[in-house]
Amino acid sequence: MATHDTLQTLPFPPVTKQHILNCSYHNWHPKYRAITPKARLIPLPSAFLDYLRSDGIVLPPEAGDEPSWSDNDSGIFSAADNHHDDDDDDESLDPSANWRDTHEAIERTIEELGGKVAPKLNWSAPKDATWIAATNSMECRTPNDIYLLLKSSDFVTHDLAHAFDDTADQSTAPDPEIAYHLVLRKWITLNPSVEFRCFVRNRRLIALCQRDLNHFDFLFNMQDKLRDTIQDFFDAKLRDTFPDANFTFDVYTPPPHDKVWVIDFNPWAIRTDPLIFSWMELLTMEVPIVPAPEETTVRLWIAEPGDVGGQASAAIEEAQDEEDIDDDDIEEIWQPEFRLVRRDDPEAYGFATPQYSAHKLPKDVVDASRGGEGQLREFAMQWEQAQKLAEQQRAEDSEDD
Numbered sequence: 001m002a003t004h005d006t007l008q009t010l011p012f013p014p015v016t017k018q019h020i021l022n023c024s025y026h027n028w029h030p031k032y033r034a035i036t037p038k039a040r041l042i043p044l045p046s047a048f049l050d051y052l053r054s055d056g057i058v059l060p061p062e063a064g065d066e067p068s069w070s071d072n073d074s075g076i077f078s079a080a081d082n083h084h085d086d087d088d089d090d091e092s093l094d095p096s097a098n099w100r101d102t103h104e105a106i107e108r109t110i111e112e113l114g115g116k117v118a119p120k121l122n123w124s125a126p127k128d129a130t131w132i133a134a135t136n137s138m139e140c141r142t143p144n145d146i147y148l149l150l151k152s153s154d155f156v157t158h159d160l161a162h163a164f165d166d167t168a169d170q171s172t173a174p175d176p177e178i179a180y181h182l183v184l185r186k187w188i189t190l191n192p193s194v195e196f197r198c199f200v201r202n203r204r205l206i207a208l209c210q211r212d213l214n215h216f217d218f219l220f221n222m223q224d225k226l227r228d229t230i231q232d233f234f235d236a237k238l239r240d241t242f243p244d245a246n247f248t249f250d251v252y253t254p255p256p257h258d259k260v261w262v263i264d265f266n267p268w269a270i271r272t273d274p275l276i277f278s279w280m281e282l283l284t285m286e287v288p289i290v291p292a293p294e295e296t297t298v299r300l301w302i303a304e305p306g307d308v309g310g311q312a313s314a315a316i317e318e319a320q321d322e323e324d325i326d327d328d329d330i331e332e333i334w335q336p337e338f339r340l341v342r343r344d345d346p347e348a349y350g351f352a353t354p355q356y357s358a359h360k361l362p363k364d365v366v367d368a369s370r371g372g373e374g375q376l377r378e379f380a381m382q383w384e385q386a387q388k389l390a391e392q393q394r395a396e397d398s399e400d401d
């Protein structure tokens with residue numbers, strides 16, 4: 001998280017609520033549907049959002065449900081656990097009673113997408129919660145798999161409660177109503193080595209880098225081809241169509257690496273992880289505005305703090321008018337910086353280091369669970385129990401004081 005100090009010193013152009021909304025999946029997907037992996041969007045009613053926001057994790061009963069969390073110290077319940085023989089209020093125990101249509105739409109959509117999906121909300125996928133899933137991934141086969149991930153994710157909570165935090169028009173404009181959607185993407189086995197984050201400043205692709213911070217040797221041989229492919233894709237599909245001049249986008253380039261899929265858009269803002277770059281680098285990186293025809297050198301423009309928009313674009317237009325040079329000439333001699341993780345880079349994760357660990361269980365719990373499949377759930381239960389005991393102990397201690 002950025003400190004107040006960082007926010008003040010980084011020369012970002014103002015990030016508005018509209019910038020955030022433009023990166024919401026439901027806003028950009030209709031326009032870019034043909035260049036994204038197959039996905040379906042399910043509008044979420046307020047009853048479902050209340051469920052996501054509520055404390056604790058109670059899952060709707062599933063066909064043939066047994067009380068699977070028999071001692072339930074985990075705090076995670078299937079509604080079947082609450083079943084009483086003489087109960088006539090079963091409905092009230094099923095959290096999906098108030099959003100049955102949504103539940104059924106989710107079921108149908110999973111089936112339509114081939115039985116396995118990767119879920120996300122308007123902006124965030126529950127990448128930080130995969131530890132709680134039986135698959136240890138975001139792969140979901142049932143609505144309950146989805147609810148468990150969404151309810152366990154801090155990233156999803158951010159979408160629900162903090163979407164417009166730190167925007168420049170925070171106090172001057174009321175928060176627009178957010179049309180929350182559940183995005184279900186047909187599950188594909190992605191090779192993380194060929195996922196890239198791309199940075200666009202003033203409608204120019206200025207930098208790109210790996211999303212997965214492991215070192216992949218083979219990428220170095222493919223670097224030029226990948227850069228060209230992604231640059232061409234950006235020029236043809238995104239440069240003039242995305243509503244903002246500054247933004248980031250994530251792509252996947254499946255083998256044989258001549259096609260590009262958009263996975264996501266993110267705002268040009270501190271909340272977006274710059275990965276192997278720093279925001280200061282991206283904000284101040286030198287970008288050519290035009291090659292001088294009589295010289296072989298390139299004139300460079302350096303961003304002024306706070307100006308990565310209007311002035312630069314005006315300067316480009318003016319230079320182009322004067323010197324009759326078009327964008328293609330510029331592209332020929334200048335390329336975005338494409339950063340890969342080198343073998344000994346300090347940024348590189350060791351293969352054993354889990355990502356998003358700040359959102360997970362303590363390291364010794366995760367390490368200890370590496371022994372076998374499914375054990376993480378058990379550790380999760382033990383962890384919850386340990387937390388409760390610690391809580392109890394603290395309460396007792398403070399009573400003693």
Ligand SMILES: Nc1ncnc2c1ncn2[C@@H]1O[C@H](COP(=O)(O)OP(=O)(O)OP(=O)(O)O)[C@@H](O)[C@H]1O
Nearest residue numbers: 037118123124125185186187188190250263264266
């Ligand atoms: N259809 C899919 N099938 C399987 N995995 C997927 C699919 N789509 C995306 N993923 C994986 O999920 C990851 C997260 O997706 P996405 O980028 O949409 O999440 P996010 O929360 O917006 O991430 P960030 O906050 O880093 O932008 C991707 O990096 C990719 O590895």
